[in-house]
Amino acid sequence: MTPPSSAQVTEAPDTSLTVNPDEQTFRQRAYAALLDPHIEDNLHKPIEKWIGILIVANLLALVLENVNEIYTPYAKWFHYFDVFSVVIFTIEYLTRLYLAPEDHEFKRSSSPHLKYIRSPFAIIDLLAVAPFYLQAFIPVDLRALRLLRLLRILKLFRVLIPAWREFVVANRGRTFRQKIHALVYPSEYGGELHHLFDNFIALWVVISVVAVVLESVQGINYVLNIEFIVLDALAVGIFTIEYCLRIYSSVESPGMAHPIWGRLKQAKTLPSLIDLLAIMPFFLEAFLHHLLDLRFLRVFRLLRLLKLTRYTGSTKTLSIVVVREWPVLAGSAFVMLLLVILTASLGYLFEHEAQPEKFENIPQAIYWAVITLASVGYGDISPVTPMGRLMTIILALLGIGIFAIPAAILSSAFTDQLRIEREALKKSLHEMLGDGILSEEEREHLHHEAKRLHLSKEEVNQLIAQARKAYEKEHDLQGMPLHKIAANPELAVEHFKHVLGEMRQLALLTDLGKFDQIAAEKKRLTEGEQEIWLKLQS
Amino acid sequence: MDITPSESPADSGLPKFWDQIFLLFLACVIGLVAWIGVIEYREGHKTESIKRHGEAWGEFFKGNSAKRTEPDYSIEACAAKENGSATWGDCYQALVAPGGPMDGLENPFFKTPQKLAQKCDTNDRSTVGALVLEKLTPLPLGSAVPIAVSAIESGDRIDKKLQIRVSVCDKFSSPIVIGEFQF
Numbered sequence A: 001m002t003p004p005s006s007a008q009v010t011e012a013p014d015t016s017l018t019v020n021p022d023e024q025t026f027r028q029r030a031y032a033a034l035l036d037p038h039i040e041d042n043l044h045k046p047i048e049k050w051i052g053i054l055i056v057a058n059l060l061a062l063v064l065e066n067v068n069e070i071y072t073p074y075a076k077w078f079h080y081f082d083v084f085s086v087v088i089f090t091i092e093y094l095t096r097l098y099l100a101p102e103d104h105e106f107k108r109s110s111s112p113h114l115k116y117i118r119s120p121f122a123i124i125d126l127l128a129v130a131p132f133y134l135q136a137f138i139p140v141d142l143r144a145l146r147l148l149r150l151l152r153i154l155k156l157f158r159v160l161i162p163a164w165r166e167f168v169v170a171n172r173g174r175t176f177r178q179k180i181h182a183l184v185y186p187s188e189y190g191g192e193l194h195h196l197f198d199n200f201i202a203l204w205v206v207i208s209v210v211a212v213v214l215e216s217v218q219g220i221n222y223v224l225n226i227e228f229i230v231l232d233a234l235a236v237g238i239f240t241i242e243y244c245l246r247i248y249s250s251v252e253s254p255g256m257a258h259p260i261w262g263r264l265k266q267a268k269t270l271p272s273l274i275d276l277l278a279i280m281p282f283f284l285e286a287f288l289h290h291l292l293d294l295r296f297l298r299v300f301r302l303l304r305l306l307k308l309t310r311y312t313g314s315t316k317t318l319s320i321v322v323v324r325e326w327p328v329l330a331g332s333a334f335v336m337l338l339l340v341i342l343t344a345s346l347g348y349l350f351e352h353e354a355q356p357e358k359f360e361n362i363p364q365a366i367y368w369a370v371i372t373l374a375s376v377g378y379g380d381i382s383p384v385t386p387m388g389r390l391m392t393i394i395l396a397l398l399g400i401g402i403f404a405i406p407a408a409i410l411s412s413a414f415t416d417q418l419r420i421e422r423e424a425l426k427k428s429l430h431e432m433l434g435d436g437i438l439s440e441e442e443r444e445h446l447h448h449e450a451k452r453l454h455l456s457k458e459e460v461n462q463l464i465a466q467a468r469k470a471y472e473k474e475h476d477l478q479g480m481p482l483h484k485i486a487a488n489p490e491l492a493v494e495h496f497k498h499v500l501g502e503m504r505q506l507a508l509l510t511d512l513g514k515f516d517q518i519a520a521e522k523k524r525l526t527e528g529e530q531e532i533w534l535k536l537q538s
Numbered sequence B: 001m002d003i004t005p006s007e008s009p010a011d012s013g014l015p016k017f018w019d020q021i022f023l024l025f026l027a028c029v030i031g032l033v034a035w036i037g038v039i040e041y042r043e044g045h046k047t048e049s050i051k052r053h054g055e056a057w058g059e060f061f062k063g064n065s066a067k068r069t070e071p072d073y074s075i076e077a078c079a080a081k082e083n084g085s086a087t088w089g090d091c092y093q094a095l096v097a098p099g100g101p102m103d104g105l106e107n108p109f110f111k112t113p114q115k116l117a118q119k120c121d122t123n124d125r126s127t128v129g130a131l132v133l134e135k136l137t138p139l140p141l142g143s144a145v146p147i148a149v150s151a152i153e154s155g156d157r158i159d160k161k162l163q164i165r166v167s168v169c170d171k172f173s174s175p176i177v178i179g180e181f182q183f
Helices: A026-034 A044-065 A075-102 A112-118 A120-137 A142-170 A176-184 A191-215 A218-252 A261-267 A270-288 A295-311 A313-324 A326-351 A362-373 A386-435 A440-452 A457-474 A482-487 A489-509 A512-521 A527-537 B017-064 B088-096
Strands: B131-138 B147-151 B163-169 B175-182
Touching: A026 A075, A044 A075, A044 A142, A075 A112, A075 A120, A075 A142, A112 A120, A120 A142, A142 A176, A142 A191, A176 A191, A176 A218, A191 A218, A191 A295, A218 A261, A218 A270, A218 A295, A218 B017, A218 B175, A261 A270, A270 A295, A270 B017, A313 A326, A313 A386, A326 A362, A326 A386, A362 A386, A386 A440, A386 A457, A440 A457, A482 A489, A489 A527, A512 A527, B017 B131, B017 B163, B017 B175
Parallel strands: none
Antiparallel strands: B131 B147, B131 B163, B163 B175
């Protein structure tokens, strides 16, 4: 089953805006630049994104306002932020109101402005700012005001509802489990809702990691102890649901169809193990704290940061590089180990008598060797004998090279891997251009890959231009040898038509009388050729 | 169990038997997280409660630091008099005695009166929720550390001003420092 394209899912773009830009009114131009979702590279997406961030920031501010220790000293800044948010939301509301006649949803109405005001999203937008203006006229209790400001959450529906609609359409006729799979794993069925899910999880990862870090600051933990407990329980709840959804729906992924082994296979993957590690400390501490002091497990909550690796291709590239270069890295590590043991033993041999308390045994000498080899040089253990000092000189000089080897290997392999992936992208671009057209989906895939490979817009355009050139060259039959054309029946047909066309042109341009005379006199053409020549003229 | 991966014919999209089982399991897991969360929240409130107790001790020390040098100070056992014989043990008993300013402070972890411990000991569960009072003694210049910290002993004389660090022990018996006060 193929998911409907985005064009099928969303309503058709308004063609009235495809008129000459010079003939457009200011309002049309403003709508096209700011709010039209059908125009690529306009400000619609950045505006949606920043409004979304502002809503989330408002929610965080609302939570923090309830902590007196934070709110009281920074009340002024909270107020400024509130004013700033209201100003932005008001500008957004008024802009949408002004541009409503250009929106295809309202433009057919006799009164687009009124229709916009009565639309659910506009009511939500108004509710988000109304309490602020309300308090200017009516004395409202601060707690009631905060409660009313919670209505700003509703603004998220402006993003959620279209994404949900798109998801429903794309997954029509699919099973419940397939829908879950589409929501949690990247697929052609996930659409915007999947991206929102990913962003939601990433946001909670950041929140929970920041909370874990701040928890270790005694002054902050003293004030926000309860808030941290609630936050952790919420984060674990969210991550646990995510983990269950991923494991349950993993059987929809290719190669994981078996209900038990498939799920076990998924559970054994690195991202799933990271997911499990992110939630396990919470459960272990809750159930086993009477038996063991498991507070050390709390540090493992920081592993949640690793969950973000799912959303970045760079870590995947790095792991490929490490796996590929593992034999060389292991070789280099072996040399390093050998050098450390040898020099530590010699250091012990030369220095033990002079400094028995510092070079007490070989393990202690290993510490000295590693610190010297890594060019750290704490200076707590230093040689005093001439031979020991000579050893230190040799060790320090070798250390520069030895430690540089793995770094150089990794760096060159990383660059190499990026080159390979860019070549692969170039190849897939050639395939995409197989039909001579770059579709919307192909373009999106291309942008996604370009982002992953850290390619700038100019580089992508250059790649597209190169691929187009190659495509045109490939389809330019004139410069191609005949056996290559013959190998491809499609090209052969094209070539035949081309040759035939040229022959027709020849028949039209040449002096037919003289042609026939020369051909007949000198017997230059066979009977068959003569017949074809006559047919071309007809 | 349905094991066909994707590409099934048109489906209503509603949860089937195994989906319902999964949803039930998910609900149980959410319930479990919520239950642990509530327990943690209550434990957190117990910690908050002992912090308030510690703060009450701190407030008392702060508020009575000057008063106890006055001749008619109400808590005689804690009064600072020249050539007096007041000891910390007597003062403490007077403070926690029925009707005393620190009477009725309960250890929420054990529902017993809050006890005074020498130090928070992670290996000793009985110190959970306890109060720790330490005296800070400045050391002579050139010492490795500027201040020596030691537990106040019952027999310690309190006729002169004391610098006291108030701490409470959390549910793991780790110290939570409330503050340093002059008494």
